[in-house]
Amino acid sequence: MKDIRDLLKCKPNHSPNTNRRSPSPSHENLFQSTKNPPSYPIISTSEVGERYTPIFKFTHFNRMQSKAFPSLFQTADNCVISSPTGSGKTVLFEMAIIKLLSTSAKAKVLYLAPLKALCTERLSDWKSRLEPHGISVSLLTGDSSYHDFLKAKFSNIIISTPEKWDVLTRSENDTMARSVELLLVDEIHTIKEPRGATLEAVIARMKTLVANLRIVSLSATVPNIEDFSAWLAKPGATSATTLKFNSSYRAVALQKKVYGYKSRANSNEFQFEAYLNSKLVEIIKTHSNQKPVLVFCSTRNSAISTAKFLSSKSGTFIPRPAPICGRFQPGLSELINSGVAYHHGGLTLEERRTIESCFLSGTVRVICCTSTLAAGVNLPAYLVVIKGTNVWTNGSLKEYSELEILQMMGRAGRPQFGKEGSCVIMTKLDQKLKYEGLVNGTEEVESQLLHKLDEFLVAGVSLGHITNAASAINWIKSTFFYHRYIRNPYAYSEVIKFKLYKSTESLLESFLRSKMRELWNSRMIDIRDKDFVCTLYGTTMMKYYLNPKSIRELMKDANLDVEQLIDKISESPEFEEIELKSMEKQLFKLINLQPNIRFKTKAKPETSADKIKILLQAEPSGTEISNFQGSKTLAPGFNCDKVIVAKKSHRLLQAAIAIYQENKDLSSLESALYLERCLTSKAWESTYLELRQIEGVGLGGAQKLKENGIDNLSQASRLSREQFSQLKIRNAEKVFQSIKSFPDIILQSAGACIAVNGQQIQESIKISVLTKNTGYERSSLIYLLIKNMTSNNLIELRTFSTKYCKKIEYDLQTKAKRNDIIQITASFNDHVGSTKTTSIVCTETEEDSGFSDDDELEIMLMQREKRRHEGDICGTSKKSKRDTSQTIEEDLFTDVSNNNISFTSV
Missing domain, CATH: 1.10.10.10 (Winged helix-like DNA-binding domain superfamily/Winged helix DNA-binding domain)
Incomplete structure (x- = not known):
């Protein structure tokens, strides 16, 4: 191997220093005086052509759109547009889309937005307006299925997040990304946020993958927009076309004000937020002009308490509305009848719709809400108040991101409320200058x-x-x-x-x-x-979208048992956002004491790793949080964290399996395979909880079967219909049929390792695996683990898909000594209770080995001739290249759990 120092001596040609950049003729400085904006022709929407004119719900573009029209529609140049929220920026994307599709009806467009909520909103809008005119639109996010992926391959417009597109474009064989001709980047200024690294890398990758890619990006007002233009310039150009619009181009002028308040010594965040309530009434009186108000609060409880406080003062700044009737949470109807309400995800759909309707009709004048409303329901207001700039996220206090602030501000000022709107940010005194820079667009993007x-x-x-x-x-x-x-x-000290x-x-x-x-x-x-x-380690990190630190940690130790592996996963950097809150400690202490929690924390739970260790075992242990006192308020957070841990632990386990296989680490590999099937099936193997996998049998049903002496799937499958009906199980016939159709494995071997005079030789072993699958259609993976029991060494791990191979024949070639015992174990990746094991003893004469389950199923006989090479797997027929390609693509979206959690969902 060549030493890396020699390879790193290669030096590229230096680019000319770009510290001094001369103004480009393609830059259009469109900052105009608010008092005296220039006059120029307003362009009719009919200019896009008769076919696409009906897409727009208006007859003429506004001033900003008309000024941008020549650059967006009459050229194919890359464009960077800086414009304030509420100026109609989305229409600029639509101009570029129509420009492309007018010349090529089958062209593909990629739209990237930083938030899933923005993607969903854009999908809803474009599907309703574009699809009637023959422009197909699809969505790809972390929740997308393989069906969604196939649909996207044939759509004109793909809407996605940077993280999802990063996953999809990490394959050399990705043809969908190479077919994109137009890249639309919304909110490109979010590159300055921690998640922005992914957006930046994805744009750079697309520039490399697609030679003549057109890029159109939209940004909030930032002072260094020219840096984006230089970055997104087409090959041979010094910069992209730059369009800059100031606040005078908003349809409604927005007044922005930041108030800073001195925090009292020794006061915490909750006390500071309560203090802000006392200032809120005066702010609403001063800035609302007796028009609708949205007050954004950091938590649901804060939204409720703020609404109650304003309700008690409502007679002083808003008139009392006529009373309304409805079925609401306790106390909510009284708030609504005072002209104030709260809005968050914990309300029922009926409650949310009623509040939204009352707000739009003017019955409710003030809504106190969480920041999620800013990226979801379209509730325009005259005044937006951001009460505090910190938010509780996953148990820790963090500042709002710039995007969140701008999204909340974007709800202020709408034409139905006049020609102006207002936004107020309430923050601590030492943060005032920072937020003034943010709202005025004076902070440079790094x-x-x-x-x-x-x-x-x-x-x-x-x-x-x-x-x-x-x-x-x-x-x-x-x-x-x-x-x-x-x-x-000097902004990059690491360099x-x-x-x-x-x-x-x-x-x-x-x-x-x-x-x-x-x-x-x-x-x-x-x-x-x-x-x-x-290397395999780098490829594994890429494939499972993991932090490099996580991979290095998995590479460190060997010979791990199941609990040691759980501890390693619990301490992974992937879970940095999960913290153990003080209010949760008692709950996790009680869960930790439950008998079904197999691997308990060494002391009472005190750390985030302790919390993750318990969350990891919650599903396979059958833990129901509702059984614990005081769990009602903690249940939403508990369930949310449990889903996050499940998703990430599956990816970590897949990476662990690949690494331990590469390292020939048999003990760690067996632990990882065991843990994966238990977590995916949500049941500990060889316990009565296996019965939860049967359709129609929940935790209560599994406990009832246990009371009747049925402790696992194997025992249940031996019962006759008459025996099962006597158990008095609800829907007994349906459950009985589910048990009989539950997938099982038949494992048999033919041939033997033959040792001559104690010398190692190479011989062939044949194995057949069959899935008993009557009516069960879900695709699973079968792991075939082969080890030498005598030397305790891993021989091989093979993976087969039941979707394409109902019967599998496999030739094993290995070296073995006389009297060595070769053990073969077949198991599903997503079921427990079906694992089968058989062994072969190496002798001087050929002996047929026994079978693991000949009393239960008809034994499949095997042909003894050798295959041409080890890689030939499915005996039924050879799969075409198209099937192989489909399998590779489907792996990105393989559903590996009963809860539709994909290994690659991020």
Whole structure:
């Protein structure tokens, strides 16, 4: 192997220093005076052509849209548009879409937005307006199925999040991404937020994958919009077309005010928020102009308490409405009848709709709500008040993101309330200047790419975009980070910590070489034929969308038992956002004491890792939180955290299986396989909880079967119809049929390892696995684990899909000594209770081995001739290339649990 130091000596050609950028003729400085905006022609929507004119619900574009029309519709240039919320920016995307589809009806467009809620909103709007005119629209997010993926392949417009598109484009064989001709990026200024690193990497990847890609991006007002233009320029151009519009282009002028309040010494966040209530009435009186008001609060409880406080003062600043009748939560009807209400996800659909209707009709004048309303229901208001700039997220206090602030502000000021609106931010005194800069658009956008650079360098190596030091530097030059680093290197101290006497470019080269060396030292990448290549560890990190630290932790230890593996998963960096709240400690202490929790924390739960360890076991242990005193208020958070832990632990276990197989770590591999099938099936193996897998049998039914002496699936499957009917189980016949159709495995072997004079030789072993599947259609994976019991070594792990192979024949070739015992175990990835094991003893003469379940099922005889090579799996027929491609694509969306949790859902 070539030493990495030799490979890293390769130097690319230096790009000219871009610190001094001359103004580009393609830049249009459209900042206009609010007092004297220029006059120019307003363009009719008929200019887009007769076929697409009906898409728009108006006859003429507004001032901003008319000014942008020539750049968006009459050219194919890349465009960067900076415009305030409420100016009609979305129409600019539609101009670019129509421009493309007018020339190619089958063209593909990709729309990226940072929030799932924004994607859903855009899907609803475009499906209603575009699809009637032959423009198909589809959505791909973390919740999407394989069916959604297939639909997207044939849609004109794909709506997605950066994280989902990152997952989909981490494959060299991704043809869908290469077919995109127009990339629409909404809220591109969110690159400055921690999640922005993914958006930046995805845009850079799309620029590499698609040679003549057109990019149109929309941004809030930011001072360094030219950096985006330089980054998104087409090859050969110095910048993209830049369109900048100030607040005078809003349909309704928005007055923005930030109030800073001094926090009392020793007061906590709850006390500060309660203090803000005392200032709220005066703010509403001053800024609302007797028109509708939205007050955004940090939590549901805060929204309720704020509404109650305002209700008690409502006679002083809003008139009392006529009383209304309805079925509401206790106290809510009284609030509504005072002209105030609260709105959050805990309300019923009927309650939410009634409140929204009352607000739109004017019966309710003030709604206190959480920030989720800003990205969901369209409730316009004259005044928006953001009461406090901190929010509780996953048990910890964090500041609102810039996008969340702008989304909330965007609800203020609508034409039905006049020509102006108002927004007020209430924050701490030391935060006032920061938020004044945010609302006025004076804060420059910096890149966050360095926080996830390791991950995206490995992705570049895997895709073949980075093969050596020179291509690594060329890749970094395709990012927004590069343009900001050249302009403002001191914002990136991690890079300039290298020798300061070097030039800016040389510092960056040194930094990148050190990063590639770190990846090589940690075995994420390797060097073959003078090129960087991904190792299995790097590929595993890519495939399962994991933090590089998580992979390194899984690589550290060996010979783990099940509890040690659970501890390792519980301490994974993937769960950094989950914290154990003080109010939850008593609940988790009680759950930890339950007998079904197999692996208890060493002491009473005190850490986040303790919480995750218990959450991990909650489903397979049959834990029902409603059984615990005081759990009602904690149930939503508990269930939310449980889903997050389930999703991420499945990806971690898949990565663990791949790593332990590569390392030949038999003990850890067996622990990972066991834990995966228990978590996916939501039942501990070899316990009565196995019975929960049967359709129609819940936790209560499983307990009743246990009381009747039925402790597992195997015992239940032996019962006759008459015996089962005597158990007095509800829907006994249906449950009986479910048991009989539940998938099972027949495992048999033919042939033997033959040892001659105690010397190792190579011989063939044949194995057949059959799924007893009458009426059960779900596709599962079967793991075939083969080990040498005598030496306790892993021989092989094979994976088969029951979707394509109902009967599997497999030739094993290995070396074995006389009297060695070869054990073969077949198990499902998503069921417990069906695992089968058989053994072969290596002797001097050929002996047929026994079978694991010959009393239960008809034994399938096997042919003894050898296959041409080890990789030939399915004996029924060879699968075509199309089936293989479909299998690869479907793996991205394989449903591996009863709860529709995909390994790749992020």
